[in-house]
Amino acid sequence: MARKIIDEPSEDVVANARKDRAERRNPFARVALFIRQVIAELRKVVTPTRRELVSFTLVVLVFVIIMMAIVGALDWVFSLAVNVVFGSNEQ
Structure with a gap:
């Protein structure tokens, strides 16, 4: 079966990738993002x-x-x- 649609990333994906790349340049922003994600995951933990x-x-x-x-x-x-x-x- 032939593909009619070429797999290309959507504009949203490209925009998010550029945003992530811009955030990656700052190591403090990466650490802050990591800490926010850790805290969000810890809130999901059920004792x-x-x-x-x-x-x-x-x-x-x-x-x-x-x-x-x-x-x-x-x-x-x-x-x-x-x-x-x-x-x-x-x-």
């Missing part, structure tokens, strides 16, 4: 309730314990396999 915090903590702890068991079991199996293949130094 979990105590019940949610306990629930999330328990989920993480259970997951870590399960992963430790899996890794420990695999380590034990592989060590047995290595001892079978290469033999042990026990006499």
Whole structure:
């Protein structure tokens, strides 16, 4: 299917790019913009309730314990396999 419309940036995009480029020249303006954006993002943060915090903590702890068991079991199996293949130094 042939394209009839050439992908060119609109005038708004070009104007915004020029504005951004002008703002980029001043390092203090860039820092101020960054701080404003950080503050705006921090306002969006929702603090979990105590019940949610306990629930999330328990989920993480259970997951870590399960992963430790899996890794420990695999380590034990592989060590047995290595001892079978290469033999042990026990006499």
